[in-house]
Amino acid sequence: MKILLLDNIRSILNVGALFRTCDGAGFDKIVLTGFTPTPPRREISKTAIWAENFVAWEYYKNPLEYVTNLQKEWYLIFVLEQTPESIYFHRVAEFRHKNICLILGNEIEGVDGELIQMADYCIEIPMHGKKQSLNVATAGGICMYQFDECINLQKINL
Secondary structure: OOOEEOOOOHHHHHHHHHHHHHHOOOOOOOEEEOOOOOOOOOOHHHHHHHHHHOOEEEEOOHHHHHHHHHHHOOOOOEEEEOOOOOOHHHHHOOOOOOOEEEEEOOOOOOOOHHHHHHHHHEEEEOOOOOOOOOOHHHHHHHHHHHHHHHHHHHHHOO
């Protein structure tokens, strides 16, 4: 199962875009945490184009307990964040694991430090320009499709 966890995402339009991308990339569920906006909201539907009706979702005020439970269920936890230990996002294809959770954080503050500590891997997208970040919905989409490639490689190799 592939889960996307959004931690304190500010932009309601980004949340909608991520619902739509979850549907397109074959993610099974989106978990909204903290002050991340939740459906039903007209603004979410505007960019999700109603994908929030097809992608399962849950809300939790605090993501730490949820992630702890995923770890007990043998999920690999990936955080999209630039850290000294981060690996490039395309390497996720090396991990042949059926159950993953990808965590995206706040557009300004990034992913909460406690979630980074809990992660099995921090991944990042190489940046070649002067800006060292992408919009959270864009970055999330790039990574989600990389995980889709990882799962598809499993199907080919079986």
